[in-house]
Amino acid sequence: MKPEFYAGEVCAVARALIGCVVRHGETAGVIVETEAYHEREPASHSYVGLTARTATLFGPPGRAYVYRSYGVHAMLNAVAEPEGVGAAVLIRALEPLEGIELMRQRRGRERLEDLCAGPGRLTQALAIELRHNGGDLCGGPVTITPGPAAALEITVSRRIGITRAVELPWRYSVTGSRFVSRRGSTLVRPV
């Protein structure tokens, strides 16, 4: 995807990223679940304003924002909206596409549904680390490109794992996909 793709409104970008392909080296997967975050709502890291941690979020669109969650997992986001606005799309789940044996090795799991269904899982499967923070998704080691064009039905629901602004319906997922994380919450509370 080109940089201007990411400059649009963050929820529109989050929806449009469904079906695109994330690639890192030999491994790649189709995005089946995303969430939008924006500086004007308190669940976003950028809510606190421009700090060392959030600098990437306020930078140019189309970069990767990668941070550590719970001291354990790396989370991959695509920075969205124009430079100066703190917004990003969290990539929450992929359908494994290439390098599946390598993913199995890195994850220590066999089932396809266990490789990339979750934001911490997919970064482990694709070996995406904190050092990728700030990297260009249009030409860096980690890339996002258009996927096999197919009309995907998208379910809109509430975001997962947050304690503030829980009511916003800013989570997007492929309806019925077995590669989406926490499938129960998609089915129970579609918005």
Add this chain to the structure above:
DNA sequence: CATGGGATTGACT
């Protein structure tokens, strides 16, 4: 400088 809280996962009861 000390503290506290996560955009989670996996193991265990």
Add this chain to the structure above:
DNA sequence: GTCAATCCCATGC
């Protein structure tokens, strides 16, 4: 269902 692991960094003294 419960819970620990583990580290970055924002905040407050």
